[in-house]
Amino acid sequence: MPGHPRTSPAGNPPVLAEPLEVLYEEPGLPCWQLPMRLAAAYGGDLGFAEPCLYANFVTSLDGVVALGHEYRSSGSAISGREPADRFVMGLLRACADAVLIGAGTLRASPTHHWTPVHVCPAAQADFTALRQSLGRPTRPELVVVTASGDLPLGHPALLEGALVATTAAGQRRLLGQLPSTCTLLALGPGPRLWMREVLTAVGARGHAVVLTEGGPRLLGHLVGEGLLDELFWTVSPVLAGRNASHRPGLVDGRELLPGQPVRAEAVSIRRRASYVFLRYRFPRHGPDRP
Numbered sequence: 001m002p003g004h005p006r007t008s009p010a011g012n013p014p015v016l017a018e019p020l021e022v023l024y025e026e027p028g029l030p031c032w033q034l035p036m037r038l039a040a041a042y043g044g045d046l047g048f049a050e051p052c053l054y055a056n057f058v059t060s061l062d063g064v065v066a067l068g069h070e071y072r073s074s075g076s077a078i079s080g081r082e083p084a085d086r087f088v089m090g091l092l093r094a095c096a097d098a099v100l101i102g103a104g105t106l107r108a109s110p111t112h113h114w115t116p117v118h119v120c121p122a123a124q125a126d127f128t129a130l131r132q133s134l135g136r137p138t139r140p141e142l143v144v145v146t147a148s149g150d151l152p153l154g155h156p157a158l159l160e161g162a163l164v165a166t167t168a169a170g171q172r173r174l175l176g177q178l179p180s181t182c183t184l185l186a187l188g189p190g191p192r193l194w195m196r197e198v199l200t201a202v203g204a205r206g207h208a209v210v211l212t213e214g215g216p217r218l219l220g221h222l223v224g225e226g227l228l229d230e231l232f233w234t235v236s237p238v239l240a241g242r243n244a245s246h247r248p249g250l251v252d253g254r255e256l257l258p259g260q261p262v263r264a265e266a267v268s269i270r271r272r273a274s275y276v277f278l279r280y281r282f283p284r285h286g287p288d289r290p
């Protein structure tokens with residue numbers, strides 16, 4: 001992959017006051033040369049094989065990803081807006097051609113932008129330098145998946161521009177309704193989309209390195225179809241608990257064990273204070289059969 005000189009805007013403070021501590025890293029992982037301040041904060045370089053689909057999630061100690069539909073922006077509540085987690089989120093977005101999310105995640109975060117700078121503005125210049133060195137435009141393309149077409153049409157991320165992948169029913173609902181910045185893509189009769197077809201369509205737009213930020217139901221479809229290559233998982237040092245509301249873990253809407261075990265290998269373990277940053281690799285398997 002293309003490298004570039006390790007430049008850092010003169011006199012700029014570090015992106016993180018305390019960098020991530022590397023506890024383990026598998027030798028020989030794909031490596032792009034990050035701008036100096038990003039490499040310093042991450043504790044080394046980062047890169048991806050192409051094509052690649054990688055996920056990034058934060059969970060509580062007890063494995064909760066979302067607090068329930070009555071709560072907005074669960075990720076922020078679970079991470080406590082930890083700067084190191086927001087930096088990793090921004091860095092992973094900065095590496096991606098596209099960021100893929102489900103409509104549930106869009107609906108739950110009414111003011112969010114799935115851009116690197118939105119979660120870590122301190123690294124804006126470095127993210128831009130990284131993307132330039134990789135030949136990527138300033139921001140990754142947002143891809144939203146919806147079966148129903150029930151989208152918040154005034155959402156700022158849609159106004160900024162997104163690819164919306166949907167079913168025939170979703171297309172009927174959204175035709176002429178989306179902001180003109182969006183591209184509507186109908187990919188089959190439904191009731192849901194095959195994510196392999198969505199990724200093929202995303203790939204046809206030149207996007208080889210794709211980050212998914214879920215949520216748990218979308219991740220269930222991706223894992224179920226054997227499409228996920230890597231998982232970046234932040235464990236936040238907090239207990240969320242479970243009672244009446246549905247509080248999913250990483251994968252929702254699909255049972256894997258005992259019939260369909262999906263095993264992964266740990267390839268990197270980092271730490272910042274009591275937050276743990278894990279990177280897992282999954283073997284790809286054949287297409288899911290309903």
Ligand SMILES: NC(=O)c1ccc[n+]([C@@H]2O[C@H](COP(=O)([O-])OP(=O)(O)OC[C@H]3O[C@@H](n4cnc5c(N)ncnc54)[C@H](OP(=O)(O)O)[C@@H]3O)[C@@H](O)[C@H]2O)c1
Pocket residue numbers: 056057058059064065066067068069071072073074075078101102103104105106108109145146147148149150151191192193194195213214215216217218219221252
């Ligand atoms: N902790 C974290 O890191 C993290 C990360 C992401 C999200 N979250 C949280 O997770 C919660 C949302 O969870 P969720 O599971 O509902 O989110 P989700 O997976 O983003 O959204 C589910 C919706 O996405 C669409 N969808 C997913 N797969 C599809 C497919 N194969 N074909 C067609 N449409 C598909 C459907 O939309 P329609 O209903 O429109 O048909 C489905 O109802 C929120 O609270 C959010 O804050 C947490």
